[in-house]
Amino acid sequence: xxxxxxxxxxxxxxxxAELLGPDKTLxxxxxxxxxxQIQHGNEQVTVGDFFKVKGKGEGAIHLEGDLARVKxxxxxxxxxxxxxxxxxxxxxxxxxSGGEITVDGNAGDWVGPEMAGGRIVIKGNAKHLAGSAxxxxxAGMLGGEIFIHGHAKNEIGHxxxxxxxxxxxxxxxxxxxxxxxxxxxVLGEMGIRSGAGMKRGSIITMNPAEMLxxxxxxxxxxPVYLRLLFRALRTQGFNISxxxxxxxxxxxxxxxxxxxxxxxxxxTP
Amino acid sequence: MKIKSTDIxxxxxxxxxxxxxxxxxxAETRQWAMAAARxxxxxxxxxxxxxxxxxxxxxxxxDVTPDQRPGVSVLxxxxxxxxxxxxxxxxIGQCVMTCPTTACFxxxxxxxxxxVGGQLRYFGDGYQNSKQIQHRRYWRIPVMDGExxxxxxxxxxxxxxxxxxxxxxxxLKTTLxxxxxxxxxxxxxxxxxxxxxxxxxxxxxxxxxxYKTLIASTNDAYCPTLRGIAPESNVVDGANCVLEIVIDGxxxxxxxxxxQAGLHAAIKPGIKQITAGNYGGNLGQFKIQLKDLLxxxx
Numbered sequence: 355x356x357x358x359x360x361x362x363x364x365x366x367x368x369x370x371a372e373l374l375g376p377d378k379t380l381x382x383x384x385x386x387x388x389x390x391q392i393q394h395g396n397e398q399v400t401v402g403d404f405f406k407v408k409g410k411g412e413g414a415i416h417l418e419g420d421l422a423r424v425k426x427x428x429x430x431x432x433x434x435x436x437x438x439x440x441x442x443x444x445x446x447x448x449x450x451s452g453g454e455i456t457v458d459g460n461a462g463d464w465v466g467p468e469m470a471g472g473r474i475v476i477k478g479n480a481k482h483l484a485g486s487a488x489x490x491x492x493a494g495m496l497g498g499e500i501f502i503h504g505h506a507k508n509e510i511g512h513x514x515x516x517x518x519x520x521x522x523x524x525x526x527x528x529x530x531x532x533x534x535x536x537x538x539x540v541l542g543e544m545g546i547r548s549g550a551g552m553k554r555g556s557i558i559t560m561n562p563a564e565m566l567x568x569x570x571x572x573x574x575x576x577p578v579y580l581r582l583l584f585r586a587l588r589t590q591g592f593n594i595s596x597x598x599x600x601x602x603x604x605x606x607x608x609x610x611x612x613x614x615x616x617x618x619x620x621x622t623p
Numbered sequence: 624m625k626i627k628s629t630d631i632x633x634x635x636x637x638x639x640x641x642x643x644x645x646x647x648x649x650a651e652t653r654q655w656a657m658a659a660a661r662x663x664x665x666x667x668x669x670x671x672x673x674x675x676x677x678x679x680x681x682x683x684x685x686d687v688t689p690d691q692r693p694g695v696s697v698l699x700x701x702x703x704x705x706x707x708x709x710x711x712x713x714x715i716g717q718c719v720m721t722c723p724t725t726a727c728f729x730x731x732x733x734x735x736x737x738x739v740g741g742q743l744r745y746f747g748d749g750y751q752n753s754k755q756i757q758h759r760r761y762w763r764i765p766v767m768d769g770e771x772x773x774x775x776x777x778x779x780x781x782x783x784x785x786x787x788x789x790x791x792x793x794x795l796k797t798t799l800x801x802x803x804x805x806x807x808x809x810x811x812x813x814x815x816x817x818x819x820x821x822x823x824x825x826x827x828x829x830x831x832x833x834y835k836t837l838i839a840s841t842n843d844a845y846c847p848t849l850r851g852i853a854p855e856s857n858v859v860d861g862a863n864c865v866l867e868i869v870i871d872g873x874x875x876x877x878x879x880x881x882x883q884a885g886l887h888a889a890i891k892p893g894i895k896q897i898t899a900g901n902y903g904g905n906l907g908q909f910k911i912q913l914k915d916l917l918x919x920x921x
Contacts, residue, residue, distance in 0.1 A: 516755075537754060554752065575769040578726045579754055579761060581690040582772070586757045599691070615752070 356412060356435075357387060359405040361419025367395035368443060369404060372426040376434025376453060379411035387411065422462065428455045431472060444481075447474050450498070460504070469517070470496040475590070479504035479523070487513035493534055495519070501590055508545070511538045514555070522592055530557045533616060537583070541592065552609050552616035560598060560621045569608030574622055577603055597623065624917060629889075630859070630896040631913055636787045636882060637901035638909040641670075641700045642707045643782030643873055644737075645730030647683065648719055649694040657682070659722035660695035663714045667699070668819050669869075671828070671839050675701045675710040676784060676871050678816030689728045690772070696730055698816045700871045704779050708737035711777055716743050719773075720764065726772040733778035740764075740773035783909055786815075786870035786878035789827065789845060789898045790889050791862045797893035798864040799823075805868055808888035814877035815870050827867045830902060842900075862895045875909050883916040 357379055370393040373379075379387055388402030401407065405419075413434040417427070422441040431450040441459035448464065451471040460478035466485050480502045486509055487494035494513035505523035515534040520541070527545035530538050533552040543561045550566055558580065565571075584592075584599045603619040624631045646663070650656035660679050667677035676699070683694035699714070701707035719727045720743060727740075740762035744751040747764040753775065754761050760775040790805065792798030806822030809815065817823075832840035843853040845865040850856040858865060868885055872878035886897055899913055 518755075535752075556754075578690050578692075578770060578772045579756075579763055581692070582756050582761065583754065585689075585691065615750075 356409055356414035356416055357382075357384070358408040358416045359387075359401070359418070360408075361404055361417075361421065361424075362406050363404045364420055365394055365404060365423045367423070369394050369399075369424045370426050371401070371424050372429035372448075374401070374415065374417070374436075375428045375431040376411070376413050376415050376436055377432050379415065380413060380434070382411040384408055384410065422460075425462075428453075431455070441478070447472070450474075461502075463507075465502070466495060466498070466500045468494055468496065469498045469500075471498040473499045473501070476500075476502040476504065480506045482507040482526070483509045483512060485511045485514050485517065485519045487532075495536065501592070503591065505542065510540075511536065514538070520587060520590075520592060530555065530616075533557070539583070539587070541594070549608055549616055549618050551612055553613035554615045556617050556619065558603070558619045558621075563618065563620055565606055565618065566609065568610045569606045569618065570610065572605040572607055574602050574604050576600070577605075577619060580619070624914060626890050626917075628892060629894045631886070631917060632896060632898035633914055634899050635901055635904070635910040635912045636785070636899035637904060637907035638783050638785040638787075638875065638878060638911060639702075639907045640909075641676075641702055641782045641784035641871065642704045642779050643698055643700045643731075643871070644707055644711055644777050644779050645680070645873075646697045646699060646711070646715065646719075646777065647688060647694055647728040647730040648697060649683075649688045649690050649692040649726050649728070650722070651692060651724035653682065653693040655722060655724050656693050656695045659719045659725045660697050662718035662722060663697055664699075664816075664818075665718070667714075668824070670700070670702055670784070674706060675699055675714075676816075676818035676869075677710075677714070678818045678822075678871070680813070680816055681810075690726055692726075698814075698871065698873070700782055700784050700816075700818075702784075704735060704737070707779055708739075711737060711739050712742050715739055715773065716746070720746070720766065720771045723768050727774065729774040729777040731778040731780055733780040735779045736776040737779055738775065739777045740775040743771075743773055780873065782871065782873050783875045783878050784871040785907060786872065786882050786909075786911055787867055787900045788882055788886055788889065788913075789865055789867045789900060790894060791845075791857075791859055791865050791896040791898065793861060793863065793893040793895060795864045797891070798866050801889040801891045801894045802866045802868060804891065805885035805889040808884040809868065809870060809881040812872075812877060812881040812884055814874065815872040815881040817868060818871060819867075819869055822868055824867045824869055825865075827865070827900060830906075857898070859896045867900065875911070878909075879911050879916065882911060882913075886913065886916055 384407040425443040428447040444462035461480040463481040485495035493515040503522040508526035514536040524542035529548040533555040535554040606618040664677040680696040688694035744762040827842040828839040
């Protein structure tokens with residue numbers, strides 16, 4: 355049986371629930387989970403102060419209610435499943451290395467910052483800095499997958515070193531800024547200054563994009579690896595047409611202010 | 624045992640343990656996939672002289688290949704895993720990467736693997752990069768028509784080489800026709816290849832030679848021109864031509880089924896005898912009895 359947490363009291367200030375992960379609650383019964391200490395603003399509270407808890411920790415957690423003010427869910431997660439039936443707050447899955455987090459609604463800033471493995475699926479929109487490095491950190495996302503089916507805001511994949519981020523809708527500005535490696539796919543439109551400062555890695559977009567002057571145009575070609583990638587993304591529920599799967603892409607190399615081994619691929623109908 | 628007018632010898636094919644890998648080659652068109660496959664399987668008839676044996680297993684339609692392009696499945700065999708790894712790197716590097724529009728994928732699921740794309744990547748001279756998609760790492764190597772995509776590693780599995788039948792016929796035309804029918808039937812079996820030209824070999828060999836430097840020499844017992852002078856001739860009365868079909872497969876069951884299909888297809892008027900090559904059972908790890916194949920079919 356999985357753990358089921360239903361929010362009965364909406365927090366007035368952010369609730370820091372980093373202890374709520376399937377691995378950290380493994381083997382705990384509902385009473386033990388209710389008694390876990392979490393931070394509510396500047397005071398310590400228990401999980402039971404905000405959630406009604408049912409079941410036992412056996413590797414899966416279901417959370418219900420308006421969790422837009424609940425931060426740090428699934429922090430450092432290594433295994434199991436965390437399913438959020440609604441919206442969720444900031445810093446979801448920070449530093450996670452395994453398991454899967456699914457959010458049926460929208461997510462706040464900092465989805466999967468510095469995560470190293472596992473998968474985060476956001477069925478709605480996400481705000482800024484998904485898969486990014488914290489300010490001052492050397493690298494952002496180190497591995498794993500972030501699938502955002504809606505839109506995302508600025509600095510997606512800031513400093514990412516590895517892994518895959520897919521945005522089903524539009525992305526804001528500075529997508530892949532300071533990227534070290536990895537792959538970002540934007541199926542909608544992309545804002546300005548994409549790939550600024552990128553060393554390696556790939557940014558793929560389905561719509562015309564404004565290139566920085568430090569990117570150089572290479573060619574139009576058919577990247578075979580996109581066929582493999584897009585077929586995999588279709589299995590994750592992303593709607594990618596055959597035309598895009600088999601189509602031509604402009605290739606731009608950059609950023610020449612850095613290593614210049616990154617690429618931006620732009621679908622060319 | 625006689626079926627129609629063809630005698631089936633009471634003997635066995637002696638087959639050997641080998642290592643195999645399956646390589647899936649895709650390309651923009653069937654023509655280019657086949658061109659790469661033909662090139663990769665060229666000069667790969669016998670481990671004796673070619674270090675490996677390889678052949679085209681089957682064509683693949685676009686809906687079953689990893690990148691949804693037309694493809695060809697190639698099986699390659701060698702006597703040891705280390706050697707097979709080297710052959711994969713050589714042949715994929717020289718025959719597949721060089722062919723326009725191709726990509727190259729591992730087609731087996733086995734525990735033992737060898738780095739192929741992980742070695743070929745250095746051809747990219749620092750411009751190569753890799754992508755991990757669904758737990759598989761692919762290398763993207765820049766080439767003059769775009770990129771060559773290749774799996775980082777390919778799986779190797781224990782396999783069986785040297786299954787065979789010998790078709791002994793009245794004359795060349797009759798024996799060729801029977802051999803063609805036999806190879807056609809064998810190609811319907813998954814997991815096998817026929818490494819010789821169009822599946823047929825005329826220069827069957829025996830172990831050793833009067834010349835000390837040679838490890839194999841012509842199988843004089845089956846040469847019609849030597850019937851009168853060879854120490855022992857197996858060319859039956861009324862026969863003037865012998866052709867052999869060699870089968871390598873991913874397991875002994877696949878080899879047996881291919882032999883069975885080929886044996887039955889080769890039974891035609893003018894085919895005097897169908898037999899199999901062996902070394903007295905002293906060398907190979909597998910003995911495939913022809914009578915067992917007939918019994919299974921019955």
